[in-house]
Amino acid sequence: MDQFETKMVRGVTMRKDPAREACFTVADTDDQMISWPEWTDESKRERIHRHMNNEMSTTEVAAQCLCDFPDAPWELRMELARQVWDESRHAMGLYRRLKELGGRKGEFPVANFEWAVSSYLDSVVGRITVMNRTFEAGTMDLMAFIPDGWRENGDPQTAELLDAIAADEIHHVRFANHWVHKLCAENKRNLLKVAQAVRFMDMAQKALTPPPGTTNLVGVSVEDVAQSAPINVADRQLADFTDDEIAVLLKQHDLESLVTGQETRT
Amino acid sequence: MSIKLTVKQRADTIGTLRFVSVFLMETLARWIPATPEMEVKMLLSRQVWRMAQQADRLGKRARELRAPLHYSRPPRQEFLAALKQLAAISDTTDRIDAFHDVALSALAAAHKRYLAETDRLTDEPTVMICEQALTEIEVMKRERNDWGSEIPKSRATDSPALKAVRQAVAAASKEIVDHSEQAA
Secondary structure, rough: OOOOEEEEEEOOOEOOOOOOOEEEEEEEEHHHHHOOOOOOOOHHHHHHHHHHHHHHHHHHHHHHHHHHOOOOOOHHHHHHHHHHHHHHHHHHHHHHHHHHHHOOOOOOOOEEEEHHHOOOOOOOHHHHHHHHHHHHHHHHHHHHHHHHHHHOOOOOHHHHHHHHHHHHHHHHHHHHHHHHHHHHHHHHHHHHHHHHHHHHHHHHHHHHHOOOEEOOOOEOOOHOOOOOOOOOOOHHHHHHOOOOHHHHHHHHOOOOOHHOOOOOOO | OOOOOOOHHHHHHHHHHHHHHHHHHHHHHHHHOOOOHHHHHHHHHHHHHHHHHHHHHHHHHOOOOOOOOOOOOOOHHHHHHHHHHOOOOOOOHHHHHHHHHHHHHHHHHHHHHHHOOOOOOHHHHHHHHHHHHHHHHHHHHHHHHOOOOOOOOOOOOOOOOHHHHHOOOHHOOOOOOOHHHHOO
C-alpha cells in the first residue's frame, strides 16, 4: 500500500480528504455543515447535495481499495470494481436531480468522514467492514424511511431515485458480509483487523461528534438534524446478515422482541 | 490449414492482455480520488468496471489454455515502462486523454493483432472475448467526448507530458507480449 497523507481532526488522525473541485467547501464535523430539519426547497437540495458527495466518497473508497490491495482475491476486487461503477451512477443520478431542483455543485459544505476513516485502515477486510458492512448498512437502515419522507413532502421522483440507490446498496453490504466471513475463516488474523477497524471507527465517531447543544452553520442544533433509524431487518436479511448478527443489532437498539420471525422493515 | 499460435503462445498473450487490463483498472482507480473534477471521477469510474470485466473474461479463458486461472503476465519491459509513465500523469485533461486515446488505442491494437494471428476456429472463445473488448473500447472512446457535459475537451496541442506518453506508448506497442521464459 502506498504512503498517504493524513489529517488530524479533534485528536484523531485520519486519511486526508480526496480531491474536490474548488467550488466545494470541505468540512470535518457536523457543526461545520448546513442542515435543516424542515423540508424546504433549500433543505431538499442540501439533502441531495450531501448524499451526492457521500456517494462520490464511497466511489473513492472502493476505488482506493482496488489500488491499495492488488493481492486481494480477484473475485473481491471484481465486487469492488462493480461498486465503483454503482456508486458513481448514484452520484450522477443525485447530481442530475440536484440540477433539476435548481441546485448546483458546491452549494453546501460537504464532509468526507467515511473516506477519512475507511481509507485510513491498512487492510481490505478492515475497509469493507467499516465502509460496506457498517456505514453502508447504516444507510440501508435509513433508506427504509427516507424515500417515504420525500414522497410525503411532494417529491416522488427523488423518492424513486433513492429507492433505486438503496436496492444497489444491499448487494454492496452483502458482498462485504460474504468476504468478511470468508477472509476471517481463512485467516484468524483478519479477525484482529476487523476488531481494530471497528474500534478505530467507534473512536473516530465519538471524537468527532459535537458536544450536546452544538449548532451547525445555520444555527440548527446538530442533534436535531442527526439521522438515525431502527434496524432495517428485511434489507439486512437480503444483505446476508445472519439471524444472530441481526439479533445483536436489535439488542443494541432495544428491539429484542423483533428478533424472531421478522419479515418487514422495522 | 495452418495454426499460427501454439496454445502456450495464446495463453501468454491472454495473460499479457489481462495484465494490461488490470494495470489500467488500477491506474483509473488511483486517479479517481486524486482527480478533483466530479464528472471526471464518474467517467473514470465507469471505465474501471469495464476494464475489470475485460480482465475477468481473459483470466477465465487463460485456464482453458493450460494456464492458471486469472493468469497475468507482464508485457515487454518497454511497454510496461510506457504504461508506468502514463500512470504518473497528474493533469486531469491529460489523464482523460492518456487513458481514452493513448492506452485504449494501444490495447485495441493488441487485441486486433491477436485476432489477426490466431486461428479463429480453434481459438474462437478468445476471439469472442477480444471482439467484445474491441466493442467496449469503442464505447469508452466515444464516452470520452459524449458522456457528461463537464468533461474537459482535449487540448488542441498535447501537453509535454501527454506528448511524451504518446510517443513512449507508440514506440513500445508494436509488440507487447514477452514470450521469454522469465516473463512467466
